[in-house]
Amino acid sequence: MSDEAFEKFKACAVKVLSVSADQVTMDARFAEDLDADSLDLVELVMELEEVFDVSVDESELEGIETVGQAFELVTSKQ
Amino acid sequence: MSRVVLVTGGNRGIGLACARAFAAQGDSVAITYRGEPPADADGLLCVRCDVTDTEQVDAAFTEIETTLGPVEVLVSNAGMTADMLVLRMGIEDFASVLDANLTGGFRVAKRAVQKMMRARFGRIIFIGSVVGSTGQAGQANYAASKAGLIGLARSLAREFASRSITVNVVAPGPVETDMFAAVSDDTRSAIEGAVPLGRLATPDEIAAAVTFLASDAAGYITGVVLPVDGGLGMGAT
Numbered sequence: 001m002s003d004e005a006f007e008k009f010k011a012c013a014v015k016v017l018s019v020s021a022d023q024v025t026m027d028a029r030f031a032e033d034l035d036a037d038s039l040d041l042v043e044l045v046m047e048l049e050e051v052f053d054v055s056v057d058e059s060e061l062e063g064i065e066t067v068g069q070a071f072e073l074v075t076s077k078q
Numbered sequence: 079m080s081r082v083v084l085v086t087g088g089n090r091g092i093g094l095a096c097a098r099a100f101a102a103q104g105d106s107v108a109i110t111y112r113g114e115p116p117a118d119a120d121g122l123l124c125v126r127c128d129v130t131d132t133e134q135v136d137a138a139f140t141e142i143e144t145t146l147g148p149v150e151v152l153v154s155n156a157g158m159t160a161d162m163l164v165l166r167m168g169i170e171d172f173a174s175v176l177d178a179n180l181t182g183g184f185r186v187a188k189r190a191v192q193k194m195m196r197a198r199f200g201r202i203i204f205i206g207s208v209v210g211s212t213g214q215a216g217q218a219n220y221a222a223s224k225a226g227l228i229g230l231a232r233s234l235a236r237e238f239a240s241r242s243i244t245v246n247v248v249a250p251g252p253v254e255t256d257m258f259a260a261v262s263d264d265t266r267s268a269i270e271g272a273v274p275l276g277r278l279a280t281p282d283e284i285a286a287a288v289t290f291l292a293s294d295a296a297g298y299i300t301g302v303v304l305p306v307d308g309g310l311g312m313g314a315t
Contacts, residue, residue, distance in 0.1 A: 039240060043195060 005052075009071050012051055016044045026068035034067075048074050081201075083107045083292070084142060084149045086129055086186055087156030089116045091255035092205060095281030096153050096288045097122055103289065108142045108149075110156065129156045129182030130174075139189050148193035151292045154183045155205040157223070159257065161216045172219045179223035180230065187234055191243065200243030201292040204231050205284070206303065208251045208311040224249075228303055235301035244300035248287045249315060251307025253279045274309030 010024045019034050030036040036044070041064075045056055048070070054077040064070050081100075088097040088109025094116055101107045101121050109116070110127035123145055127138035142149060157179040160171050183204055194200025209217055210224030228247055235245040252258060252269050258278065261269075270277055287306045290296055305315045 037240060039195065039237065046192070 005075055006071060008051060009048070009067075009074065012047045013044060013067065016040065016047050024067055026066070026071070028067045029065055030067070030070075031065070044070070052078060054078060079294070081105045081150040081292070082142070082147045083151040083153065084110070084139075084186075084190070085153040085155055086110045086127070086182070087112070088122070088153075089114060089124070091257055092250065092253060092281050092284045093153070093155040095285040096155065099282065099285040099289045100151070100292070105151070106146045108146055110138050112156070129185055130177045132185055135185045135189055139186075143193070148197060149190045150194065150197065150199060151201040151203075152186060152190040153203050153205065153288055153292075154186050154227075156182055156186075157205065159217070159220050161220065163216055164218050167218060172222075175219035176223050176226070179220070180226040183227055183230060187230070187245075191234070191238055194243050195238065195241050198241050200238065200241065201296075202231070202234060202243065202245040203288050203291050204245075204247045205288075206247040206249040208249050208305060208307040208315065210249060211303070212311050212314040231303075232301045239300060242297070244291070244297065246291045246299060246301065247303045248284060248291065249303050249305045249307065249311065250279060250284045251305070251310040253281055253284060255281055272310060273307070274312070277308065279306060279308065 010021050013019065013024045014021050017034050017036050017040055023034060028034055030041060045061065049056055052074050054074055060073060064073060083100045083105045085093045085097045087093040089111035093109065097107050097109045108123040108125060110125050112128045115124040123142065125138045125141055127134045129135060158175060160175050162171065187202055191200065204227040206227045207224040209221040210228065214221050231245045231247045251273060284306050287304055291299060303315055305311050
């Protein structure tokens, strides 16, 4: 896991979810810890797709509940 | 406060009346047109766009965003008719009207809502029709497409309510426009007779409902179907 990639990911989360950088830990759960609703997640995925230049299929989002899971999904596509 | 407004199919009829009404109240207005731009487009940004083409929709929005800014108020008005009785109606006659009127609405709404989400503000108004609720012999395709807008609008209203985006449908009855001029004198009289208020609407009367729903004052109204039909659809809508 590259620190640089995680910093990029954190920046997206901070921008889209309006949370502070230190809230975005690998274990942070989107709904419970970051107060993100389903629309927030859609926005986040759109931002990540743009910044990481990847494409995420709707079906791949199922079961993504934590920052770590989302980060793994996005970086695995690069 | 001045907003960036897009009216699809704003080159004539209801669309042009809406565009002018918004411009008159100081908004920055863009219109899309498929065929000819309006003769007098004073102050309106005119962008050619066929709403059945997703790429054209994307390009049109990009041009508007670059020139005026992100669209804050979307009036999805572009539409067509292909009237004929069902037994004469081919699949393409049905599908083409659905594609322009309903799927076209989906295309423009989807493209608009992304920026509205970020801004945490939006107004989407679909131009439906009284026949979407009452049905109309000879208009199975048109009526289906307009009824479909209600399900689309309400689903969008639920998905995006948390971002202060309201989504509503205005359902006109018969209106004095080119689209109606083609109708025979007998049919016209029959329709005027059926309307409790005994006449057709002017395009400005439809525009008035649209500008109201787009206003800040209408911020608590979402998922509604607002008939502007002289009482024609009473009970069905």
